[in-house]
Amino acid sequence: MKVGQRCAETNPGRKRRRNEDSFVCDPPLFAVADGMGGAQAGEVASSLAANALKERGEGDGGDGERRVAELIQEANRRVHQRALDDEAASGMGTTMTVALFHEDGAVAIGHVGDSRAYLLRDGGLEQITDDHSLVAELVRRGELSPEEAEVHPQRSVITRALGTDPDVDVDTFTLQARDGDLFLLCSDGLTTMVDVETITEIVAKHRHDLHAAARALIKEANDRGGDDNITTVLFDVAEGVQEDETAAEFDPGARSADDEDTLHPEDTLAIGDGDGDTSIITVEEIRSALEAEAGAEDEQPRVPLWRWFVSALLILALAALALFLVFRGLAR
Secondary structure (H helix, E strand, O other): OEEEEEEEEEEOOOOOOOOOEEEEEEOOEEEEEEEEOOOOHHHHHHHHHHHHHHOOOOOOOOOHHHHHHHHHHHHHHHHHHHHHHOHHHOOOEEOEEEEEEOOOOEEEEEEEOOOEEEEEEOOEEEEOOOOOEHHHHHHHOOOOOHHHHHHOOOOOOEOOOEOOOOOOOOEEEEEEOOOOOEEEEEOHHHHOOOOHHHHHHHHHHOOOOHHHHHHHHHHHHHHOOOOOOEEEEEEEEEOOOOOOOOOOOOOOOOOOOOOOOOOOOOOEEEEEOOOOOEEEEEHHHHHHHHHHHHHHHHOOOOOOHHHHHHHHHHHHHHHHHHHHHHHHHHHO
16 A cells, blocks of 8 residues: 555634644655744744654654654643743643554554544545543533534633643554545634534545645635634545655644644643643533533522511511401491
8 A cells, every 4th residue: 555645735714823733744754833822922832843753753653653652642742841841831731643554554643622633535634633622521511512612612622632741542543444535634623613524525535636626625624713723634545555755745833824923531622722822621520610600600699598487477467467466447
């Protein structure tokens, strides 16, 4: 098996001043990283993570899942150390979704955060990673419907990110690719703006020109508002032997010419605002805040029982006095 077409595109979107996404499109390795942090820290975080993969050296074969986990852990260490050393980068982090292809057709996936990996097979597009986000966890627990999650005010809260701790919990798994399979890695700037049905239609329409597919996906996200940076990495799999290449089609971590400037109590959350600034808080703090907000809306003022009893006695006394006065008046 071999990697056939591959391409990557990134765009700042219509509302962000900077592009804090980075990518790697360097067969047999592909990745997307979506940075978070104040000032330019998000951009620094995602670039550090992408460069850690770029500088991986030899050893992409063997146990793919172990290799992917090692690469993501190294990326995490670099981001975390930079955050410790540079006060301006304190609190920064990044998501990372990685795919490592092996010539036997095995594709090892490593994943942290809410960037996603999809597989297009036999005309159907399937999300193959699970979002590490608050709303995704609530959906898995049955506390939110998928429709509610799409409009939830805390949908940008993620429960895992590279850089917030010395080590990070990495999801890894392996898929056996088939001839004709297509993989899409993307940041949430695409998936929060474009529904999966439309993504499927666009990719299927441009199945034989992945550059056109990537550009069309980004255009669709921008046409729907472009609220965030948008990055897509696509590659397909074909029968045959991989030819040696002297250079990657795209520089890992590069940006396009359009650029401008489950759930555990001990997990941390990275929350991005409209300008890309982030803060780190615990899951329990978020859950408590949400419960307090819901309680404030639903709770009605409660009157103690003894006050009802005293009020009833006063009403009865007044009624008795009124009756006494009436009968007294009639007796005269």
